[in-house]
Amino acid sequence: VVLDGGALVNWMTSATHVAPQVPIALDELAHGKPQRIAQQWAGGKLSPQAMGRVAHGLVYGVFCSAWTPYESEEEALRAGQEAFPSFPRSVQAQAPQLTFLRPDCDVWNVPAAPRSIRDKTRGDIPTLALSGSFDSQTGADNGPYVASTLTKAKVVTVPYEPHVVFATSKCAQEITVSFFNTPAAPKTACLKSLEPPKFEIGH
Incomplete structure (x- = not known):
């Protein structure tokens, strides 16, 4: 390794x-x-x-059709360098997170999605934008961003939870169920009872 x-x-x-x-x-x-x-x-x-829940076909189907055709490798790399200017050059040599995405997409070989896939979604369908505050893959600030053009969206950030918050948090699951019952006012009381994790310490 x-x-x-x-x-x-x-x-x-x-x-x-x-x-x-x-x-x-x-x-x-x-x-x-x-x-x-x-x-x-x-x-x-x-x-x-x-682990064990990643649908690789779906992931690459989305990334390789909606992302890589509309952003060059140079643009992705430049954005990473601008976002993390203090990182050493050895780290900045690769775009963050999806280092091997373009070779993987060459193998996956799916056609580009219509350019409209990159447009913001607008509408008035009740929508729940659910995020975890510990999510460093799709940060919690994505929730309000997505909701900004959805007039009936509810934005909820669950503290101390990672990516795929619905899979890891019983509170997130309760909020989601209540959203289906009352989309205009999902029950979020469980958020108040959540506590930060206890960090492991050495012996």
């Missing part, structure tokens, strides 16, 4: 599923013990919720 700067940045993005372990994992790495991060990075040992 090669843990270079790019791999470490990408691990941090996915490690929101094991947030309580992140400080101790970084401390171990700083003290010459990379095993925890290397195992998670190589073997997908994040959490039952995080």
Whole structure:
């Protein structure tokens, strides 16, 4: 397992599923013990919720039809460098998160979606924009952004939860069910009872 700067940045993005372990994992790495991060990075040992549920065909069907045809590799790289100007050049040499996306899309070989796929969605259909505050893949600020052109959207951010918040949070599931029952006023009282995770500490 090669843990270079790019791999470490990408691990941090996915490690929101094991947030309580992140400080101790970084401390171990700083003290010459990379095993925890290397195992998670190589073997997908994040959490039952995080792993084993990725529909790769769907993921690449979307990325390779709606994203890569309309953004060049140079544009993606430049955006990453602008977003993270303090990162070392060795990390900035690859676009963040989806390092091998373009070669993967060459293999997946799906046609580009219509350009309109990139347009903002507008409408008045009741919509729930549900996010996790620990989601570093699709940040919680995406919720209000998506809702800005949907007149009947409800924006809910569930604290301390990672990507795919519906899969990891019972509170998110309760909110979603209540949204189907009362779209104009989903029940969000469970948010008040949530507490931050207890971070693991060394012995």
